[in-house]
Amino acid sequence: AQSVTQLDSQVPVFEEAPVELRCNYSSSVSVYLFWYVQYPNQGLQLLLKYLSGSTLVKGINGFEAEFNKSQTSFHLRKPSVHISDTAEYFCAVSDLRSNTGKLIFGQGTTLQVKP
C-alpha cells in the first residue's frame, strides 16, 4: 500500500527566511508526486508536480521541489517566504498502476509566516 508522510504538522518562519516542508512517501511502484496549497477558507490549488524527467521541479509563487528516489522524498522549498504564503500545504502521490486518477494525501503542513 502507498502512503505519504509529512514530517512537520506546523512550520513557523519569519518573513523573507527560507523554508523547507518535508514529504516522504512509501510505494512499491512508480508514482507521480504533487504539492497542493490551501489558503484559508479555500479549496486546494496545485503548486507543482513531478511526473518524470528533471528531479528539480519549479512551481507557482517561487516554490520548487526535489524528487529523491533513493530517499523516497519530495521536499518543498522556497528561498524567501512572504506573509501571503501562510497556508496549509499537502503532499500527494498517485498510483501509476491503478489508472484511476486517485491521489493519496499526506496529513498536511501548516506554514505560518510571521512579520
Add this chain to the structure above:
Amino acid sequence: DVKVTQSSRYLVKRTGEKVFLECVQDMDHENMFWYRQDPGLGLRLIYFSYDVKMKEKGDIPEGYSVSREKKERFSLILESASTNQTSMYLCASSLKGTDTQYFGPGTRLTVL
C-alpha cells in the same frame, strides 16, 4: 480555467437528517472525487467516480453514498447525518488518464 463549484460553503444540519452535497465541474472531466478534510488527518477519499453512473468506494465510505447521473455533477449523500460527520468536504475532478485534480472551495458541514 477549470471551475469546480460546490452548492454550499457552510451547512448546519441536525442529527438524523438526510444531507445532499452537490458538486459541479465545467470542464467535461470523467473523474470526480469526494474527500473529507479533518485537522491532522489530511484529505481522506470517501468515493470517486470515473464515468456517469459509475462509482467506487474510497477509504472511508461508511455512512455516505454518491450519485452521478450527469457527467458534470457528482453528489454526496449522508443518509442519516451524525455528529462525527462534522467536517470540511471537498470535491475534485480530473481528466481521464491524468492525475492532476482540480478542487472546489469546500463545504463546511456542522451536524448538531
